[in-house]
Amino acid sequence: MSMKIVDAKVIVTSPGRNFVTVKITTEDGVTGVGDATLNGREMAVVGYLTEHVCPLLIGREASRIEDTWQYLYKGAYWRRGPVTMTAIAGVDTALWDIKGKVAGLPVYQLLGGRSRDGVMVYGHAQGSTIEETVDEVGRYLERGYRAVRAQTAIPGLSGTYGIGSDGERYEPASSGLPEETPWSTPAYLNHVPELFDRVRREHGYGFHLLHDAHHRMSPNEAAGLAKALEPFRLFWLEDPTPAEDQTAFRRIREHSTTPLATGEIFNSIHDCDRLITERLIDYIRTSVTHAGGITHLRRILSLAELHGVRSGSHGATDLSPVCMAAALHVDTAIPNFGVQEYMPHEERTNEVFPHGYHFADGHLYPSEDPGLGVDIDENAAESHPYEPAYLPVARLHDGSMHDW
Known part of the structure; x- marks a missing residue:
């Protein structure tokens, strides 16, 4: 035909x-x-x-x-x-x-059918203080989440990664020239272990706990933090160091058993082949949208399966419900699924992108409609014209550029 x-x-x-x-x-x-x-x-x-x-x-x-x-x-x-x-x-x-x-x-039926009933997701708990983040973790658990990412502002630093003003959503991009935010890795390393000590003392160990370091550390610094966080049994420590140098993760592996995740900025299997084949990570975070679509993401995840690496695809609100729908079909079908990031879109976005996937009991479930089960309302889309926006950049206190 x-x-x-x-x-x-x-x-x-x-x-x-x-x-x-x-x-x-x-x-x-x-x-x-x-x-x-x-x-x-x-x-x-x-x-x-x-x-x-x-x-x-x-x-x-x-x-x-x-x-x-x-x-x-x-x-x-x-x-x-x-x-x-x-x-x-x-x-x-x-x-x-x-x-x-x-x-x-x-689409999941075209990929081999179900390997699971639902897709476990993690939510984003954030706060301007450790106390606020601990309380926010509790609110996610009350809503049925079984996995929560915890981020807190670092004292003395403005614009800490992962801390926004809109509850479930964190959107760092802003209009105008890129915002310049200060950064201090020593201040971060001094503060973060206390967060996870407090979260576990308050909420226990009956759920998965994640953290995103967002490429901010050297391999040696990352190794030290991963070791310090071992008692709190993280599901993963994400992006501990910039992953262009895949061998850097070997240094972290030598010193800690804390699971490691990376890959949201990868766009090819060649960006992560050594990380996977040498088992230097536990979760690969490439997404449908940034890694060449369903076709190429399946190649990455098939390689990962052979080496005991599981998926944990990027799923923040910088990707549309179209990407989330596609991700859920892949997540449902693959044998080596780990977890799916989930940051709910705001209602305006949902109106532009009507979709059939839904959240319940800490899981997302793909639409049973033919195809992806998502569409775009072009009339609604026209009422929201493009608005130029940039992600922030980070500088150390001496003015040096640093990884954001």
């Missing part, structure tokens, strides 16, 4: 924050959507898609997902990189959506 693509367009909308969506239409009128959002660099992906990718799709068979992925990856010559792979992800995810609709099946 022929399913030629007759239209491929890019929709940019900002219902509280910016999102980029690819929408593909076949000659039979079947549509599919894919997320192509790259936080703080959205329009770079828009240009790549509209000027270079979408024209190539017209007349191609929508059913040939693998061939289209290879065509866009190998055909560009300039491979990999966040802009290229996010653009490919938008197209790839939209094609999986179409395939599911044509088959009359939710």
Whole structure:
């Protein structure tokens, strides 16, 4: 059966924050959507898609997902990189959506069917003090969460990563030039162990506890913190050090058994092959949107399965409900699922992206509708025009640039 693509367009909308969506239409009128959002660099992906990718799709068979992925990856010559792979992800995810609709099946059924009934998620507990974070952890547990990430502001530092003003949501991007935030790793290392001591003393060990260090430490500093946090049995310590140097994680492994997670900024299997094959991490955090779509994320997770590494895909609100829907289908099907990050979108976003996945008892459940079970309301999207925004940057007290 022929399913030629007759239209491929890019929709940019900002219902509280910016999102980029690819929408593909076949000659039979079947549509599919894919997320192509790259936080703080959205329009770079828009240009790549509209000027270079979408024209190539017209007349191609929508059913040939693998061939289209290879065509866009190998055909560009300039491979990999966040802009290229996010653009490919938008197209790839939209094609999986179409395939599911044509088959009359939710996408997870096309990926092999269920490996689990529900997808365990973790929420984001934050506070300007340790006391506030401890209380917020309790509120998540009362709502049924079985895994909670805990972050707290560091005394003397303004703009600490992970601390926002909107409860469940943390959106660091802001209008104007990038915000410059101060950072001190020694202050962080002195403060964080107390947070987890207090959380465990107050709430016990009957739930999973996570923490994001957000690339702020050297390998030696990270090794020391991982060792100090061992008594509190973290589910994971995320992004302890910048992961471009994959061998840096070996230093942490030599000194601690605290589980390690990284990969939300990775866009290719080549970014994490050593981390996985040498078992230097326990969880790989690549996402559908930033790692080339469902097709390429499955390759990464299949490699991870062979080496005992589980998934923990990025799922903050800088990715749209289209990405979350796609992630849940992958999470439901793969054998080596670990946990899914979940930060609920605000109501404006949900109105633009109506979806069928839902939360209950600490789990998310994918839609049973054919395809991804998510769509974009183009009329609602038009009422929220693009708003330029940048992620912050970090500087040490002496003015040196540091990893944000």
